[in-house]
Amino acid sequence: MDSEADSTSPSVQPQSEIPEVSTNPTTATPESIAVEPSNPPEIPAARFTTNPLTGAAMLEEKLEELTAWATLPNYQLDNDSECALGGLTEYAEAGAMAFHTTNQMKSLLRLPVKRKIDVKRAITVNRQQNAQAVQAFMRGDAANPACISCSKGSGPFPICVTAAGCLRGACASCHYGGEGSRCSFRKPRKFYLISAGDVY
């Protein structure tokens, strides 16, 4: 029995040598994590503006890009052509954005969209009259019978459309190219001011 006690006691010593090492390797990690958030944000903050057509928020950069597209010189699109920014529908919208501050465009944009843009030939919206004519076509009412010019087949749009209270009564096709004065529907300035009370 004595031999058992003797054999156990020496074996205790090596176990007690196992060190309780208190190196603190974990303290380095929290410090390095804490440093990262204190850096200022490297991603540039996105600048937002208001979409002049919908009133929703949109990227300022996108609005600038669409405005630049709409006002490109010597540029036109037809029903089937498109570019990286879109087709004729998007081009028509871009035109309205580019010239949304003009009084005539403001009046047009108050009307709901009634039809998709549709053209007989390639058009450009890089002039305010043209951009307005496009919106008048999309938001106005089909005239029946058509104005004299449209009934002769003139103008870029397939039907004669007038937008109530806008463009002094001229149709979209005649207003395109700034030739609204040729439209047989256009009202004299005095009469128009009295009847519509709009600002021109």
Ligand SMILES: [Zn+2]
């Ligand atoms: Zn017409």
Ligand SMILES: [Zn+2]
């Ligand atoms: Zn006309």
